Amino acid sequence: MALTLFAHPFSAYCQKALVALYENATPFEFRFVNLGEEADAAALAALWPFRKFPVLVDGAAMVPEASIIIEHLDRHHPGPVRFLPEDSDAAIEARLIDRVVDNYLMTPMQKVVLDAIRPPEARDGFGVDQARAVIGTAYAWLDARLAGRSWAAGEAFSLADCGAAPGLLYADWVAPIPERFAALRAYRARLLARPSYARALDEARPYRHLFPLGDPGRD
Incomplete structure (x- = not known):
């Protein structure tokens, strides 16, 4: 099919x-x-x-x-890359990081972005500050979790990395990753270089003008 x-x-x-x-x-x-x-x-x-x-x-x-x-x-539709490890504990780790990325990077990032398109009188400055704080907490947690790992959940590319690629791209546009989080910054660079995400990112380039905070001019 x-x-x-x-x-x-x-x-x-x-x-x-x-x-x-x-x-x-x-x-x-x-x-x-x-x-x-x-x-x-x-x-x-x-x-x-x-x-x-x-x-x-x-x-x-x-x-x-x-x-x-x-x-x-x-x-x-399985292929050479398996997105959920066969080992149940490893699969839980991949799902955990996937949830952290979705809930504590993607969701607060969207809060900041969507607030920018509200009318000025309807903006939620307090909520935006809270969202940025959540992103910062996620950065610290992920940086510690990534220590000694090539990919989010270990040495194999997984479900967690599929979401972390765009999650970290856009989160960094909203709240740049501090230099002290060296493991996270290096991981983000590996994701950008991964051919699958590089392709998706190239396909998105014509639409970067849609980003409400303005095109940051960097990947």
């Missing part, structure tokens, strides 16, 4: 799913979704009423949420 990914190239969560697809050269059709277009928004809502992308269609199966998409690919 052909796979179809409903997504936008600039979305961090869409990039997360794309990294997994590109890692194993999994054939799929990319269905570009512009939520500003009524037809695109309606097509996405028909699949997933929350109107969030990415959504993967695999034959009769509709698979939402980037982490779930990656686990679906790992189970039903």
